[in-house]
Amino acid sequence: MxxxxxxxxxxxxxxxxxxxxxxxxxxxxxxxxxxxxxxxxxxxxxxxxxxxxxxxxxxxxxxxxxxxxxxxxxxxxxxxxxxxxxxxxxxxxxxxxxxxxxxxxxxxxxxxxxxxxxxxxxxxxxxxxxxxxxxxxxxxxxxxxxxxxxxxxxxxxxxxxxxxxxxxxxxxxxxxxxxxxxxxxxxxxxxxxxxxxxxxxxxxxxxHTHGMRIIKPDWRNCLDAKRKMVPIARRIIKAAKEKQSSGNSNRIDDLNKS
CATH class of the missing domain: 3.40.50.150 (Vaccinia Virus protein VP39)
Known part of the structure; x- marks a missing residue:
């Protein structure tokens, strides 16, 4: 006091x-x-x-x-x-x-x-x-x-x-x-x-407060892009197989002629 x-x-x-x-x-x-x-x-x-x-x-x-x-x-x-x-x-x-x-x-x-x-x-x-x-x-x-x-x-x-x-x-x-x-x-x-x-x-x-922004991957867009790539890849594989099978048939015809 x-x-x-x-x-x-x-x-x-x-x-x-x-x-x-x-x-x-x-x-x-x-x-x-x-x-x-x-x-x-x-x-x-x-x-x-x-x-x-x-x-x-x-x-x-x-x-x-x-x-x-x-x-x-x-x-x-x-x-x-x-x-x-x-x-x-x-x-x-x-x-x-x-x-x-x-x-x-x-x-x-x-x-x-x-x-x-x-x-x-x-x-x-x-x-x-x-x-x-x-x-x-x-x-x-x-x-x-x-x-x-x-x-x-x-x-x-x-x-x-x-x-x-x-x-x-x-x-x-x-x-x-x-x-x-x-x-x-x-x-x-x-x-x-x-x-x-x-x-x-x-x-x-x-x-002052230092902020932080977390950058996250856009998983939806990534999945969409992968889904779009699947049909393209299938067509490419199918075309390659068809080309390979046609090539093999041509070789067999050549052998038969010979």
């Missing part, structure tokens, strides 16, 4: 609000243009990152009380190939088995379904706080930050194709807003001058 309370207090802080503002900005832009019937959010259910999506069914899954369906992210009670969109706001770095979560996401997504992931970048000023011993016990620095390149490799192994993404939160994670304002120039120039050092990354991927 104390851990959940500390997490909620962090989100209510100035730095937490700064992060959520950027998260909403990206998710709102991406999910609004993804169409289908079913969408699910796994992680951080207290924030509705599907609010601008127009699918008929939108719900959240997690172990928190705010979720629509309470379940472990690695074992989803969702039918296979039934979801058009899955979003994972920081669900991977705060779970002991992120590979299992991705396998479950791949299972429940339909072919050509969409996955949108957000995560903390370990190679950033935010990642520095993750490596400081004095902050490793605090949220969100207690998570297991996953490098963007590693996440891309995991998704490629599951036959996901990268469709887009970006980085944000280039400003150092100062708790005081006044210090973040002083370094606001880093946010404006981040995408141009140091694009890989954003504190948070977003990744949009699409599930």
């Amino acid at each position: 104390m851990i959940a309370q500390n997490v909620q207090q962090w989100f209510e802080s100035s730095l937490g609000q700064y992060l959520i503002e950027h998260e909403h900005r990206y998710f709102d832009q991406v999910v609004a243009n993804i169409f289908g019937y079913n969408a699910v959010q796994i992680g951080w259910p207290q924030f509705d990152f599907l609010r601008l999506n127009r699918m008929p069914l939108r719900f959240s899954v997690g172990s928190e009380c705010e979720t629509s369906v309470r379940a472990e992210a690695g074992f989803l009670p969702i039918q296979t190939s039934s979801m058009d969109l899955v979003i994972l706001p920081h669900a991977l770095e705060f779970n002991a088995n992120p590979h299992q979560i991705l396998r479950e996401v791949h299972r429940i997504l339909i072919p050509e379904g969409h996955l949108v992931v957000s995560g903390f970048n370990p190679f950033s000023l935010w990642g520095v706080c993750h490596h400081l011993k004095s902050m490793r016990e605090e949220f969100p620095w207690n998570g297991d930050f996953i490098a963007l390149s590693r996440l891309k490799d995991w998704l490629k192994l599951l036959d996901f194709e990268m469709a887009g993404g970006r980085l944000c939160c280039y400003v150092p994670p100062f708790k005081q807003e006044k210090w973040r304002r002083r370094f606001a120039f880093m946010e404006a120039a981040g995408d141009r001058w140091w694009p890989i050092s954003g504190g948070v990354y977003f990744l949009h991927a699409i599930k």
Whole structure:
């Protein structure tokens, strides 16, 4: 209970609000243009990152009380190939088995379904706080930050194709807003001058399923062709026998004359 309370207090802080503002900005832009019937959010259910999506069914899954369906992210009670969109706001770095979560996401997504992931970048000023011993016990620095390149490799192994993404939160994670304002120039120039050092990354991927079409022989046509060949073969054999018998009779007549 104390851990959940500390997490909620962090989100209510100035730095937490700064992060959520950027998260909403990206998710709102991406999910609004993804169409289908079913969408699910796994992680951080207290924030509705599907609010601008127009699918008929939108719900959240997690172990928190705010979720629509309470379940472990690695074992989803969702039918296979039934979801058009899955979003994972920081669900991977705060779970002991992120590979299992991705396998479950791949299972429940339909072919050509969409996955949108957000995560903390370990190679950033935010990642520095993750490596400081004095902050490793605090949220969100207690998570297991996953490098963007590693996440891309995991998704490629599951036959996901990268469709887009970006980085944000280039400003150092100062708790005081006044210090973040002083370094606001880093946010404006981040995408141009140091694009890989954003504190948070977003990744949009699409599930591809390699289909296989079995080529079967057309047995009916083959049998029909064989049936058509039988009379022809019989006529050829009959003609050969008649020719052979006429040849033998001619030889006998020649012998009798001689």
